[in-house]
Amino acid sequence: MPKYIVVLGTIMSGLGKGILTASLSKILAKRGFNVAVMKFDGYLNYDCGTMNPFRHGEVFVLEDGSEVDMDFGTYERFLGVNLKGDASLTGGKVFKTIIDKERKGDYLGLDVQFIPHVTDYIKDYIRKYAEKNNADVCIIEVGGTVGDIENSYFIEAVRQLSLEEEVLFIQLTYIPEIYKGEQKTKPTQQANRLLRSLGIFPKIIVARAENELTDEARKKIALYSNIEERNVFSDPNVGVIYELPLVLERQGIYDVLSSILNIERREVEWIDWERRINNLKRAKTERTIGIVGKYVNVKDAYVSIYEALYHSGAELGIKPSIKLIDAELVERQGVDVLRGLDGIIIPGGFGKRGIEGKIKAIEFARTNKIPLLGLCLGMQLMVVEFARNILGWKDAHSTEFEKTEHPVIDLLPEQRQIAYKGGTMRLGAYPMHIKEGTRLYEAYKKEVVYERHRHRYEVNPRYVDELEKAGLVISATYKGIVEAVEYKDSFAIGTQCHPELSSKFENPNPIFRYFLSSL
Numbered sequence: 001m002p003k004y005i006v007v008l009g010t011i012m013s014g015l016g017k018g019i020l021t022a023s024l025s026k027i028l029a030k031r032g033f034n035v036a037v038m039k040f041d042g043y044l045n046y047d048c049g050t051m052n053p054f055r056h057g058e059v060f061v062l063e064d065g066s067e068v069d070m071d072f073g074t075y076e077r078f079l080g081v082n083l084k085g086d087a088s089l090t091g092g093k094v095f096k097t098i099i100d101k102e103r104k105g106d107y108l109g110l111d112v113q114f115i116p117h118v119t120d121y122i123k124d125y126i127r128k129y130a131e132k133n134n135a136d137v138c139i140i141e142v143g144g145t146v147g148d149i150e151n152s153y154f155i156e157a158v159r160q161l162s163l164e165e166e167v168l169f170i171q172l173t174y175i176p177e178i179y180k181g182e183q184k185t186k187p188t189q190q191a192n193r194l195l196r197s198l199g200i201f202p203k204i205i206v207a208r209a210e211n212e213l214t215d216e217a218r219k220k221i222a223l224y225s226n227i228e229e230r231n232v233f234s235d236p237n238v239g240v241i242y243e244l245p246l247v248l249e250r251q252g253i254y255d256v257l258s259s260i261l262n263i264e265r266r267e268v269e270w271i272d273w274e275r276r277i278n279n280l281k282r283a284k285t286e287r288t289i290g291i292v293g294k295y296v297n298v299k300d301a302y303v304s305i306y307e308a309l310y311h312s313g314a315e316l317g318i319k320p321s322i323k324l325i326d327a328e329l330v331e332r333q334g335v336d337v338l339r340g341l342d343g344i345i346i347p348g349g350f351g352k353r354g355i356e357g358k359i360k361a362i363e364f365a366r367t368n369k370i371p372l373l374g375l376c377l378g379m380q381l382m383v384v385e386f387a388r389n390i391l392g393w394k395d396a397h398s399t400e401f402e403k404t405e406h407p408v409i410d411l412l413p414e415q416r417q418i419a420y421k422g423g424t425m426r427l428g429a430y431p432m433h434i435k436e437g438t439r440l441y442e443a444y445k446k447e448v449v450y451e452r453h454r455h456r457y458e459v460n461p462r463y464v465d466e467l468e469k470a471g472l473v474i475s476a477t478y479k480g481i482v483e484a485v486e487y488k489d490s491f492a493i494g495t496q497c498h499p500e501l502s503s504k505f506e507n508p509n510p511i512f513r514y515f516l517s518s519l
């Protein structure tokens with residue numbers, strides 16, 4: 001029988017619930033337990049595909065093409081696995097299923113209610129997920145904060161689950177420290193009381209704070225929350241997110257987990273994991289990489305790119321110092337902000353804002369021979385820049401942004417009929433066939449690789465010959481789609497896919513590793 005762990009966030013968002021969930025999963029998975037991780041998000045969107053990165057951070061894409069919350073990226077990066085879309089249960093999915101069932105007549109004669117219909121559906125979903133994945137332990141992160149309307153029916157469902165199965169609730173909380181050394185536990189006490197009033201009794205509390213939890217604060221939290229002191233864990237700021245499993249291990253979290261869940265005590269070693277962290281923290285070499293994007297006020301918008309760079313840095317012993325550069329600033333004030341960078345990345349994106357700035361940054365990288373990585377939109381703009389400045393087609397553009405005589409980037413043919421926006425892009429893992437002798441081949445050392453995609457546009461096949469004749473290298477294709485390009489005489493890799501999405505802490509993506517090692 002699977003055991004369940006439910007991670008609930010209290011007080012406020014942004015405490016790192018995803019990182020905690022991923023760390024707990026890793027702590028168990030490292031000991032050979034079969035861990036199935038899933039997340040509930042209360043919003044009514046069916047998935048994350050139509051959300052704005054400004055509000056919600058990056059949209060993460062799974063191999064099967066599901067567009068999910070960026071926490072799934074954290075799970076995959078920690079666990080080194082590729083998850084499936086059913087790991088994500090959203091309010092939108094729950095209610096779409098319930099209403100579809102009602103229309104079909106599945107509830108004939110009944111009024112459809114939150115309890116039992118919605119809660120039963122959720123419980124059933126969780127059990128099936130655990131069973132399908134053959135889980136020893138199923139870990140569920142509840143999105144949002146306790147007390148929100150959005151996740152209330154989900155919390156009720158897991159309360160009921162705890163009456164029927166072995167469920168361990170973990171409360172993530174926040175400890176403010178207005179004056180240094182004075183940690184305040186009152187919000188935690190009240191949040192714990194709120195949880196208990198909902199019938200949820202956490203046996204572990206993880207306290208997010210700037211610093212280590214003081215003994216006094218730990219004592220208070222334990223006393224007011226009816227738990228033992230050793231069940232209160234400190235979750236201070238760490239330099240690298242991958243340190244959290246180690247921070248929790250050092251406090252003996254596994255002993256507590258194993259005694260509450262009644263699972264076998266197993267030894268573990270973290271030597272390689274630790275080595276990677278130390279490589280990153282003590283790296284003597286530092287490289288400055290500029291990401292020229294448009295979501296510059298939200299770091300989360302490009303989180304997978306950051307992490308992919310850190311993964312490679314941790315393997316190579318290079319510290320990536322990442323600068324987020326506003327494409328609109330480059331557009332208005334020119335390329336001066338790019339001087340001194342060791343490498344430039346043009347990330348994926350949608351919409352016209354900042355496009356000309358990105359194109360200028362590409363031209364700057366190409367003409368100054370600064371290593372360049374163009375990801376999805378970034379690759380498309382590499383082609384636009386090449387067409388404008390090498391082929392001399394000054395009006396060359398993507399039809400996503402403009403009608404032009406030289407539409408070098410155009411809609412994928414299968415996209416022409418599509419009117420709905422949700423889940424209709426070319427999504428998920430597709431192969432690319434890599435040409436030997438290219439930089440891309442040098443990176444992967446393989447002819448066929450699978451990477452994840454999320455796009456509607458492609459390099460217009462009509463122009464491929466002319467682009468190639470003018471010197472652009474088409475380094476990978478798949479069924480007539482240009483999957484990757486590069487320059488002949490300077491380091492640049494452009495990919496239609498998003499290689500950053502498949503990078504793992506213990507297994508960095510080859511393109512990023514190659515890029516970072518070339519700087």
Ligand code: GLN
Nearest residue numbers: 348349376377455456457
């Ligand atoms: N907007 C471009 C397209 O739809 C690029 C998408 C992306 O960068 N993910 O093809």
